[in-house]
Amino acid sequence: MKLLYTVNSPYARKVRIVAIEKHIDVTLQEVVLTDPDCPVKNHNPLGKVPVLILNDGDSLYDSRVIVEYLDFHTPVARLISQDHSAKIKVRRWEALADGVCDAAVSVMLEQRKPEERQSQANIDKQMEKVTRGLEVLNLDIFKKKWCVNETFGLADIALGCALGYIDFRFKDMNWQDKYPNLAKHYSVLVKRPSFKQTMLVG
Ligand SMILES: N[C@@H](CCC(=O)N[C@@H](CS)C(=O)NCC(=O)O)C(=O)O
Structure with missing residues (x-):
């Protein structure tokens, strides 16, 4: 593969x-x-x-x-629950985390255009999606060790990738202060070798 x-x-x-x-x-x-x-x-x-x-x-x-x-x-280290209702929860976390990335990528692409062709209205609209998404994710992870079923899985990976991307592209937005529950979860995720080996660079 x-x-x-x-x-x-x-x-x-x-x-x-x-x-x-x-x-x-x-x-x-x-x-x-x-x-x-x-x-x-x-x-x-x-x-x-x-x-x-x-x-x-x-x-x-x-x-x-x-x-x-x-x-x-492979059945090794299952990351998506086989139970339907837990699987739907995992996919919802992933949809929101990926959606935050979609909006963040749109902001980045808009900001890369020559200044006279940038749309501030589009940047604001996409940034609102990012902040609304992070607010909901921050509330949803409150007091949870892992996103779904108290087990590390795909929902945590998708969330960690979204936070890593926000951290990488929007360092000055101080997301770790605004969303402390997410910051705590992220600090655990980034210790995993899989996260360390795939850090975003540039
Ligand atoms: N929903 C897709 C999103 C993939 C995506 O947007 N990838 C970006 C890179 S971060 C890309 O390839 N962009 C090129 C393009 O849109 O032409 C997924 O989950 O794989």
Whole structure:
């Protein structure tokens, strides 16, 4: 199996952490999305990372499908509960964490445009999604050791990747002071080797 990824994609990081936690051997191929020869579009018509290329040449996307595939691939260290109601809770945490990343990525892309073409209204709208999302995640994690069923799992990984991305892109927003429950959870997650090995860089 080969994973096409970029080092600073929070979605690709989620997949890499899942593979590490489950001890699944995945060959990593870093790509540059702006490169005209970037192979991603040959495997995902949407042109987005992560993409998992299976040994038979078939490809899987997006990150939510890939993590489900990997979790089923081996029963070692289950990250998504088999119980339906717990699984729905896990997927909801993931949806909100990924949604915070979607909004944060939109802000970053808007801010990269030449200043005269930037839309402050769009930046504000996307930042509101980030802050509303973080507020709800902060309330939901209150007094919990792990997100779902008192067990480390995909919900914690998705949350950790979203917080890592916010920390990486918006250092000066002081999210750790504003959302202390999230800060506490993050401080536990970043001690795991899977998080340490996949720190965002740049
Ligand atoms: N929902 C997708 C989001 C993937 C995504 O947006 N990836 C970004 C990198 S962080 C990307 O490839 N962007 C390139 C583009 O949109 O053309 C997932 O969970 O995999």
